[in-house]
Amino acid sequence: xxxxxxxxxxxxxxxxxxxxxxxxxxxxxxxxxxxxxxxxxxxxxxxxxxxxxxxxxxxxxxxxxxxxxxxxxxxxxxxxxxxxxxxxxxxxxxxxxxxxxxxxxxxxxxxxxxxxxxxxxxxxxxxxxxxxxxxxxxxxxxxxxxxxxxxxxxxxxxxxxxxxxxxxxxxxxxxxxxxxxxxxxxxxxxxxxxxxxxxxxxxxxxxxxxxxxxxxxxxxxxxxxxxxxxxxxxxxxxxxxxxxxxxxxxxxxxxxxxxxxxxxxxxxxxxxxxxxxxxxxxxxxxxxxxxxxxxxxxxxxxxxxxxxxxxxxxxxxxxxxxxxxxxxxxxxxxxxxxxxxxxxxxxxxxxxxxxxxxxxxxxxxxxxxxxxxxxxxxxxxxxxxxxxxxxxxxxxxxxxxxxxxxxxxxxxxxxxxxxxxxxxxxxxxxxxxxxxxxxxxxxxxxxxxxxxxxxxxxxxxxxxxxxxxxxxxxxxxxxxxxxxxxxxxxxxxxxxxxxxxxxxxxxxxxxxxxxxxxx
Amino acid sequence: xxxxxxxxxxxxxxxxxxxxxxxxxxxxxxxxxxxxxxxxxxxxxxxxxxxxxxxxxxxxxxxxxxxxxxxxxxxxxxxxxxxxxxxxxxxxxxxxxxxxxxxxxxxxxxxxxxxxxxxxxxxxxxxxxxxxxxxxxxxxxxxxxxxxxxxxxxxxxxxxxxxxxxxxxxxxxxxxxxxxxxxxxxxxxxxxxxxxxxxxxxxxxxxxxxxxxxxxxxxxxxxxxxxxxxxxxxxxxxxxxxxxxxxxxxxxxxxxxxxxxxxxxxxxxxxxxxxxxxxxxxxxxxxxxxxxxxxxxxxxxxxxxxxxxxxxxxxxxxxxxxxx
Numbered sequence: 001x002x003x004x005x006x007x008x009x010x011x012x013x014x015x016x017x018x019x020x021x022x023x024x025x026x027x028x029x030x031x032x033x034x035x036x037x038x039x040x041x042x043x044x045x046x047x048x049x050x051x052x053x054x055x056x057x058x059x060x061x062x063x064x065x066x067x068x069x070x071x072x073x074x075x076x077x078x079x080x081x082x083x084x085x086x087x088x089x090x091x092x093x094x095x096x097x098x099x100x101x102x103x104x105x106x107x108x109x110x111x112x113x114x115x116x117x118x119x120x121x122x123x124x125x126x127x128x129x130x131x132x133x134x135x136x137x138x139x140x141x142x143x144x145x146x147x148x149x150x151x152x153x154x155x156x157x158x159x160x161x162x163x164x165x166x167x168x169x170x171x172x173x174x175x176x177x178x179x180x181x182x183x184x185x186x187x188x189x190x191x192x193x194x195x196x197x198x199x200x201x202x203x204x205x206x207x208x209x210x211x212x213x214x215x216x217x218x219x220x221x222x223x224x225x226x227x228x229x230x231x232x233x234x235x236x237x238x239x240x241x242x243x244x245x246x247x248x249x250x251x252x253x254x255x256x257x258x259x260x261x262x263x264x265x266x267x268x269x270x271x272x273x274x275x276x277x278x279x280x281x282x283x284x285x286x287x288x289x290x291x292x293x294x295x296x297x298x299x300x301x302x303x304x305x306x307x308x309x310x311x312x313x314x315x316x317x318x319x320x321x322x323x324x325x326x327x328x329x330x331x332x333x334x335x336x337x338x339x340x341x342x343x344x345x346x347x348x349x350x351x352x353x354x355x356x357x358x359x360x361x362x363x364x365x366x367x368x369x370x371x372x373x374x375x376x377x378x379x380x381x382x383x384x385x386x387x388x389x390x391x392x393x394x395x396x397x398x399x400x401x402x403x404x405x406x407x408x409x410x411x412x413x414x415x416x417x418x419x420x421x422x423x424x425x426x427x428x429x430x431x432x433x434x435x436x437x438x439x440x441x442x443x444x445x446x447x448x449x450x451x452x453x454x455x456x457x458x459x460x461x462x463x464x465x466x467x468x469x470x471x472x473x474x475x476x477x478x479x480x481x482x483x484x485x486x487x488x489x490x491x492x493x494x495x496x497x498x499x500x501x502x503x504x505x506x507x508x509x510x511x512x513x514x515x516x517x518x519x
Numbered sequence: 520x521x522x523x524x525x526x527x528x529x530x531x532x533x534x535x536x537x538x539x540x541x542x543x544x545x546x547x548x549x550x551x552x553x554x555x556x557x558x559x560x561x562x563x564x565x566x567x568x569x570x571x572x573x574x575x576x577x578x579x580x581x582x583x584x585x586x587x588x589x590x591x592x593x594x595x596x597x598x599x600x601x602x603x604x605x606x607x608x609x610x611x612x613x614x615x616x617x618x619x620x621x622x623x624x625x626x627x628x629x630x631x632x633x634x635x636x637x638x639x640x641x642x643x644x645x646x647x648x649x650x651x652x653x654x655x656x657x658x659x660x661x662x663x664x665x666x667x668x669x670x671x672x673x674x675x676x677x678x679x680x681x682x683x684x685x686x687x688x689x690x691x692x693x694x695x696x697x698x699x700x701x702x703x704x705x706x707x708x709x710x711x712x713x714x715x716x717x718x719x720x721x722x723x724x725x726x727x728x729x730x731x732x733x734x735x736x737x738x739x740x741x742x743x744x745x746x747x748x749x750x751x752x753x754x755x756x757x758x759x760x761x762x763x764x765x766x767x768x769x770x771x772x773x774x775x776x777x778x779x780x781x782x783x784x785x786x787x788x789x790x791x792x793x794x795x796x797x798x799x800x801x802x803x804x805x806x807x808x809x810x811x812x813x814x815x816x817x818x819x820x821x822x823x824x825x826x827x828x829x830x831x832x833x834x835x836x837x838x839x840x841x842x843x
Contacts, residue, residue, distance in 0.1 A: 031692055037801065039558075039604055121569065176576070176606045197605045197612060198801060199793045200692060221692045225791050226801070229674065230686045237682050239691070395552025395806045402556055435570060437556055 027205065027218035028517045030498070032508070033231045033240040037198045037224055040180035044112060044161045045119040047416075049245055049271075052158045052509040054201045054222060058099075059161030059186035060210070062090050062109065063152060064511065065270070067504045069325060071152050074511075075104060075162055075187070075210075085147030085460045090155075092138040096210035098164045099191045106134035111165040113142065119175050124420050124457075125154040147458045149465060150420035153270075158509040159421070162187060189215035189513035198224055209513065216516030235261060235493055242494040242501070244508040248366055249310040255493040263493045265312075267507030272321035272415025272422060273488035275313075275367050277358075277375070281481050282443040283407050285354055292480040294344035295408075296334035298382045299375070305486050308370050313489035318473045319423055321415045321487055325462075328470035331477040341382045353383030359400055360410040362391050367488055368410045375408075402437040412488055413438060417505070419469060420457050427476065428453060444481035528830065532823045539819040540594055543812050544587050554603050554806040555579060577603055594816065600809035604802070609813035612798060617817070619689050620794030623786065624779045626710060627717035632772060634718070635725025636765075640756055642726065643733030654726050661723025666782050670716040670789035677712060684712045688791045713790040717782050721775055728771055732764035739763075766833070773829020777822040 036050035043055030062076040071079075076090040096104040110132035117126035128148040133141040142151070154160055164185050168174050179185065184192040187210065190203035201222040205215055223240060225231045232251055234240040236258050244267070246252060256263045277299070279286045286292060305313045320327045345351060358375055360368040369390075376386040386408075391397035400406050416422030425431050425438065429445035449472060456468035476482070492508065494501045500514040555573040574580040578589065593600060599609040642654035678686045685691065685708065694705050736742065737760050745759045784796030791797070795814050802810040 029693065033687075040606065173576075181605070181607065196615065196793075197607065198798065199688065202692075202695075223687065223692055225687055226797070227686075227789060227791055229671075229679075230791050233674070233678050233682070234687045236679075237685075239685065239687055239693075393552065393804045395550075395554070395557045395804075398556045399552050435553075435556070 027216055029219040029221060030217050030242060030512070030515060031240045032220065032222045032242045032244065033225050033234055034222055034244070035224065035226050035228070035231065036245070038195075038201065041184045041192060041195065041201070042161065042163070042174070042177070042180040043158060044116040044163055045175045045180075047121050049509065053244070054192070054195075054203065055161055055186075056157040056188065056506070056509050056511055057190040057203050057220060058184055058188045058192055059157065059163065060096070060104075060188045060511070061157040061160045061162055062092075062155040065153070065156055065505050067266075069269075069505055071155075074157070075109070076155075079152075081152075081460075085149070085458070086144050088142045088144070088151055090140045090142070092140065093210055094138060096187055097208055098187045099185045099206060099208075100164070100167075101208075102164060102166055103137075104162065104164075104187055105137040106132075106140040107137075108162055108165045109140040110134050111169055112163045113160060115163065115168065115174050116160060120159075122159070122416065122421050124424055125150070125159060147460050148420075149460055149462075150418035150457070153418045154421060156270075156417065156506060157188075157511055158270075158506050159416075189511050190220055193219075200224060211513065215511075215513035217512070220512060238495075241498065242492065242508075244490075244492045244502065246491045246493060247364060247488050249312045249489070252312045252489065252491050252493075253310065258493075260496055261493050262496050262501070263491050264501070264503060265489065265491045266503040267492055267501075267505075268487075268490040269321070269323040270415075270417040270505035271490065271507065271509070272324060272417070273412060273490060274316055274319070274321060274415065274484060275371075275410070275412050275486050275488050276316070277371075277483040277485060278401075278409050278411050278442050279481060279483075280404060280407050280409075280442060282404065285350070285356065286407060288348045289479060290344045290348040291350060291354075292483075293334070294341040294348070294382055295379060295384070296480050296483045297337045297341035297344065298379055298384075299334075299483060299485075300336040300378065301334075301485055302336075304371055304374065308374060309366060309486065309489060312491070313367075313486040316484040316487045317477075318484055319426070319476050319482065320419055320469065320473060323487075324415065324419075326419055326466055326469040328466075328473050330470065331473050333477075334480075334483070338381055345382050345384075350383065353385060355385045355387065356407045357387045357389050358408045358410065359389045359391060359397060359406050361397050361412065362393055364412070364488075367412065367486075371485065372410050398437045401441050402435050402439075404434055404441060404443060419453075424453050424457070427472075427481070442481040444479065446475065446479060449475055449479075525831075528827055532827060535823055536816070536820060537591075540591060540812070540816060541587065543815045543819075544590055545583075547808055547811055548583055550803075550806070552806050553579075554808060557806045558603060577601075590812070599813035599816065602802075602807055602810045604805050604807045604810070609809050612810060613795060613813055613817050616793060616795045616798050619792055620780070620783055620787070620796060622706075623710065623713055623717065623792060623794060624776075624783055626714040627721070627783075628772070628776070628779060630714060630718040631721035631725055632768070635722040636729045636761070636768065638722075638726040639729025639731075640733055640761060642730045643737060643760075644752075644756065646734055651730070654730055658723035658727040661719050662727075664720070666716060666720055667785045667789050669719055670713070670786055673712050673716055674789070685709050686712065686790055689793055713786045713792050716789070717779065717786045720782065721779065724771070724775070725768060729761075729764060729768055732767050733760055736760045736764045769833060770829065773826055773832075776825035776829075780818050780821060 038050040041054050041058055043052050060075045063071045064074040066072050075092055075096060077093045078091045080089050113126060113132060117129055128144045128146050129142055130145045131143045167179050167185055168177060181195055189206055189209045191206050193204045194202040203220040205218050228251060231243055232254055235243050235255055255261050279292050281287055301315045305315050317333045318331050358372045360372040372388050376388055379386050401409050414422050426440055427449055429450050431440040432443050433439040452468050452472040456465050459465040459468060497518045499516045499518050502508045502510055504510050555570045558573050602609055602612055638654050642651040674686050677684045689706055689709050691705050742760055745755050787794045787796035788800050799814040
């Protein structure tokens with residue numbers, strides 16, 4: 001019977017070991033919790049938050065952006081755009097090296113941009129790039145087939161990691177290259193120490209980082225935790241220091257109550273996550289714009305953001321995130337008007353009502369399922385009998401929507417900084433592709449919209465470009481292929497002792513070389 | 520025990536495994552959703568050419584029966600394939616996860632047997648006593664409550680309200696560079712809640728089973744004889760009665776192994792335990808066919824082997840069965 005006291009003793013010892021403050025080296029460790037599982041570390045051939053957070057620490061890029069959307073030097077110490085907008089010259093820093101000690105040259109830049117153009121799902125980022133000249137080891141001249149104002153933003157860390165040509169240029173498929181997961185070599189502030197799929201990514205300080213005095217931290221650990229409650233407990237108990245991309249209202253409110261934590265919604269301007277209701281405009285009933293407008297007038301956006309989301313999300317009125325410089329407020333916003341909605345339904349010949357289905361992405365319940373269920377009761381007020389179609393998992397939903405087998409669906413789509421990268425894909429007639437999720441799955445086609453988007457894609461004058469996008473937003477608001485509901489309320493919770501938390505336009509998808517502990 | 524019996528049992532096991540491989544393959548293909556679209560979704564979208572190249576790369580554009588034949592052939596050679604999602608060999612993904620699952624399952628199994636049997640024996644001592652009533656109520660509740668609910672309740676109690684135990688996986692990331700003893704204690708600390716959660720349901724079963732077996736055995740003539748010879752209560756209970764009552768417990772322990780593995784799936788998901796269950800769960804959501812099939816194959820093999828070992832140990836424990 002001496003076993004029990006012994007076990008208790010061991011447990012007590014273990015508990016005391018757990019509660020002891022971790023021994024920190026100078027610089028310290030930052031533990032990030034995330035529910036996103038990265039496939040690998042190479043953001044040049046893979047989009048998404050899961051890869052972008054570690055990729056932007058491991059790989060440097062030509063430029064980085066400040067919180068005012070202004071490009072800043074990174075691997076390129078300076079750059080210039082030709083007067084006709086047909087080329088961009090990057091002048092690289094002289095002494096930058098990859099993690100394996102090899103120097104970074106213009107050849108690496110040329111290789112990386114062309115590889116990303118070839119393999120990244122965001123084809124529009126580098127589509128106009130025809131060739132890249134490398135007149136010397138530290139100069140890269142990007143030649144374009146047409147002016148491409150979105151190019152500078154596409155040279156951000158989240159979208160244009162510079163890969164070592166001596167590793168990725170070995171002829172293997174870069175999308176499934178073994179060095180995307182093991183012994184990954186970049187030139188960013190941190191080096192990959194360990195990547196355990198679906199468990200943790202451990203990044204160590206790059207002692208030879210080309211920006212002197214950075215990074216400040218010794219180590220970043222990205223811990224993958226699938227259960228939201230466990231993530232909250234880890235943050236509350238101090239087992240984790242940062243929780244980016246947190247969107248649940250209960251989570252946000254709960255962590256705001258923790259004295260040692262700060263919770264902010266800054267850091268997601270370029271991500272531009274829009275939560276919306278999409279219409280299949282090829283559907284007989286929904287092809288009538290009056291029906292789509294009637295639905296838009298029936299929905300109460302404020303009820304969704306204030307009641308369903310408990311005030312943590314911001315209403316979204318158009319296709320471009322409201323924090324973007326290209327957003328215009330001068331559009332029809334469809335404030336709730338049931339009388340008008342009923343009149344439109346009658347005008348469209350559906351005065352006796354109709355039946356529709358609504359799909360939603362399984363998982364983020366508050367942003368998707370709850371709104372779909374709200375639609376059911378709300379649209380009943382204008383005679384629409386809505387059936388909510390649940391999907392057991394993402395592949396099922398993606399199959400339905402990608403295959404155009406839907407009538408209405410909730411969806412979340414990111415703007416990704418410049419409209420050319422994340423907005424055009426949803427509206428261009430040429431991007432109606434059956435079987436491809438997050439293409440123009442609404443099957444919406446308007447030649448005027450196409451010509452406005454194509455003109456905005458090449459317009460170098462910022463004011464004229466804004467005007468083109470304003471006109472685009474006004475037409476979309478009239479045509480209503482999509483009803484915009486809210487910006488996904490991404491928040492970052494972090495330990496108050498952290499200095500320079502990720503609040504820039506790319507948030508945690510940005511080098512964390514300036515983050516440090518205050519004590 | 521003769522060798523032909525052993526060979527026959529191994530043969531049955533292999534045939535069963537082949538059936539499992541084929542059934543798993545076909546069942547997973549019945550689920551809606553295109554893995555290429557999931558991979559494309561993870562990438563942030565894709566063109567038709569990219570989708571086609573993904574299907575080509577993973578052989579998804581071949582007829583299903585061709586894919587099945589290729590898969591069975593590969594498994595026969597010990598190749599479980601390449602994960603669609605991680606682009607890594609499935610065998611290495613399983614190798615990373617099998618340790619934590621086995622640790623969790625074995626600790627839960629030991630806890631449930633030891634505590635369950637002790638409770639059952641104590642309850643059998645006085646069939647109408649307080650302990651017996653407690654065991655019956657506890658067993659009913661333990662058996663009825665879903666394992667994930669128990670897990671969530673334990674998390675609320677012992678990780679949130681009283682932050683005694685961690686819930687984020689198997690090890691504290693901050694103690695990665697600690698010594699072996701500190702690491703072992705750290706793992707033990709992380710293991711407490713998931714192991715108890717998994718053990719509770721089976722513990723209840725063992726308690727009921729051992730109580731019933733003991734009651735039956737305690738009424739036997741040889742127990743009366745042992746008491747008449749002046750054997751102590753402890754000796755009667757644990758030396759004479761329990762040894763005979765243990766046979767059904769042993770059988771159930773072997774049969775429960777498969778249930779423990781499936782229970783581990785839920786427990787691993789609730790506690791973020793980095794085992795095969797969580798890998799299987801995540802892989803199903805991602806339509807990562809090779810990984811799902813690899814995990815199911817491996818788990819099935821573990822159950823088949825556990826049942827075989829149970830059968831053999833049963834024959835070892837009961838001399839009457841050896842000649843049959």
